[in-house]
Amino acid sequence: MSVTETRKLSRIQKERRKEILAAALDVFSRDGFRGASINTIAKEAEMSTPRLLYHFSGKEELYHELLKSVLLLWLGPLNQIDASGQPVEEILDYIRRKLRMSQHHPRESRLFASAVLLGAQRAHAEVFDSFRVIFDDKISLLSQWMDDGKLARQDPHHLIYSIWATTQHYADFEVQIVELSPEKMDSLFTDAEAYLVPMYRKLLTPDT
Known part of the structure; x- marks a missing residue:
């Protein structure tokens, strides 16, 4: 096989892996780790299960690959x-x-939530070690800003948790929002920002 053919094969393999990971993201975010199967992922990727297993050893490897990429996105x-x-x-x-x-x-977002709820033990260190370093650094920064009078005094841990709860809800519970407030969907995130930003500004601005 020529160098050109080898490189072409490598590019094709990379494309196939991207297609499989995209399909796995759909399945894991919908069904969670326990509910997902390698056969379902293969069907979603429009390929046979043996062909999928040529690229990945199984759903465990797929799950870990996705968690690593999602963690980078999450921490950004x-x-x-x-x-x-x-x-x-x-x-x-x-x-x-x-x-x-x-x-x-x-x-x-739903994949990460699923990992925390059901599957974090499968990649506990992989998920939380990097997360904890950045989280602790930002908690220290928030505490310092509060000590300096630049932020109203809050519990910094609960401040971050509340931000996660009020922003991630729109992704993690999208089905609920669609059912309860279908008329809101066209402007959902514009309206959410218009609601949340003033609320947190009032909470965070120190008294003068």
């Missing part, structure tokens, strides 16, 4: 909180980024 908005920025605006921008993630990456 938190990591972008800038210690040199204006504290209230930095957190409000973080909320906006989390809403955009829920809007544009709902499957990834």
Whole structure:
């Protein structure tokens, strides 16, 4: 086999792996790890199960590959909180980024939620070790801003948890929103930002 043919095969393999991972993301985000099967993922990817298993050893490997990529996506908005920025605006921008993630990456959000609820023990260190480093760093930053009087005094852990709860809800419980508020779907994220940003601004702005 020539070098050109080898490179072409490598590109084809990469494309196949991307197709399989996209299908696996659909299945895992919908069914969770326990509910997913390698046969379902193969069907979603429009290929035979043996052909899928040529590229990945099984659903465990697929799950871990997806978790690694989702973790990078998940940590991005938190990591972008800038210690040199204006504290209230930095957190409000973080909320906006989390809403955009829920809007544009709902499957990834649901996969991560599923991992935390059901499957984190399968990749506990892989998921939480990197997460904890950045989380602890931002908790320390929020605490310092509060000590400096730049943010109203809050429990920084619960502040972050509440931001996750109010932004990720739109992705993780999309089915519920569609059922309860179908008339809101066209402007859902615009309306969510218009509601959440003033609420958190009032919560975070220190008394003068």
